[in-house]
């Protein structure tokens with residue numbers, strides 16, 4: 170507790186924002202941490218751990234609660250449901266929190282939120298779970314493989330079935346399990362402003378560990394590192410002055426593979442918050458121009474913020490709908506980056522809430538949107554130029570199937586390279602990329 174703010178109440182605020190208001194988990198978390206900057210490092214990490222952990226394990230937590238409560242989770246009031254979920258998370262996953270504290274704090278929180286009449290219920294369910302944690306029976310994986318993997322990894326059954334159809338049950342299982350592992354924060358060094366050695370040295374003086382990423386298949390990929398041991402990004406001067414950008418390693422590979430050259434004209438049609446656009450501008454060493462487009466003013470402002478933080482001059486941001494043909498761009502670009510809106514199933518490690526928000530229907534309509542955008546923006550590629558299509562998902566429907574469709578409908582393009590990066594195999598998130606050349 171700091172200045173009357175209860176940290177579990179802040180966790181509850183995050184969980185409600187994500188599960189009730191459909192806010193993105195990383196945004197809900199960072200806005201709470203930003204609003205309460207005076208919290209200690211320990212309090213911030215408690216809030217991060219409990220809110221992320223609860224979301225990452227929610228299917229399992231609900232399964233446990235349902236075994237001990239007469240009222241099923243789905244029927245509970247949202248506040249009570251979230252208080253129980255975070256309580257069970259602490260009981261099951263946090264040895265540092267005594268069981269009595271997890272239960273008592275949950276009861277107090279229920280009362281503070283106006284549910285005095287449900288204090289006994291919260292107390293009863295949590296104490297019962299606490300006493301029986303070791304005896305919980307999980308679904309039998311031999312008899313009910315999807316249900317068993319789903320409860321253990323908190324990945325919905327429909328996603329497991331989709332991956333099993335695409336890659337087999339064993340692969341579906343290892344993909345789901347990979348989302349339970351943690352990695353440091355991947356950053357891309359802005360080599361137009363600093364060097365790897367200089368950045369490592371200045372970070373180390375602040376007690377921040379930086380470990381370079383080495384990818385054997387890409388020996389010239391020499392600007393990624395994992396950071397650990399920092400409190401919050403905005404507190405690192407090198408971040409504020411644009412010496413590095415937070416970006417997943419697989420996401421960096423997209424622009425690396427696209428390989429823009431100094432002097433190129435690049436159009437990034439769906440670019441917010443600007444990770445790949447800025448990377449392109451950096452690889453072009455400040456020469457040429459990257460036009461970073463996105464649909465809304467809000468998104469374009471995010472790109473502009475990042476451009477000004479990184480201080481790059483060969484990049485501009487524009488509000489444009491990628492579904493509408495921009496006549497002025499026809500056959501003008503050396504490189505078109507089409508990192509399109511997708512289901513995001515490759516990034517469940519970082520964005521756990523996607524698994525509860527995405528549906529099969531939404532995924533089908535995203536795959537159709539990707540085809541629509543691809544057939545518009547391919548027009549911007551000049552003869553001999555490159556179209557780079559990428560997604561941060563792992564389903565064939567949005568990836569290989571779209572590429573096959575594109576090639577069948579656009580014989581003026583040839584496929585130079587296609588790669589599916591799996592979240593359980595590579596350095597980073599699950600990503601897909603296809604590089605086409607206009608003949």
Ligand SMILES: C[S@@+](CC[C@H](N)C(=O)[O-])C[C@H]1O[C@@H](n2cnc3c(N)ncnc32)[C@H](O)[C@@H]1O
Nearest residue numbers: 439440441442443444445463464490491508510
């Ligand atoms: C996967 S994200 C892009 C991430 C970005 N390339 C990066 O590396 O930072 C997809 C983006 O597409 C944008 N988008 C969705 N529909 C769009 C449309 N019709 N026109 C332009 N942008 C769109 C979204 O706002 C979102 O920012």
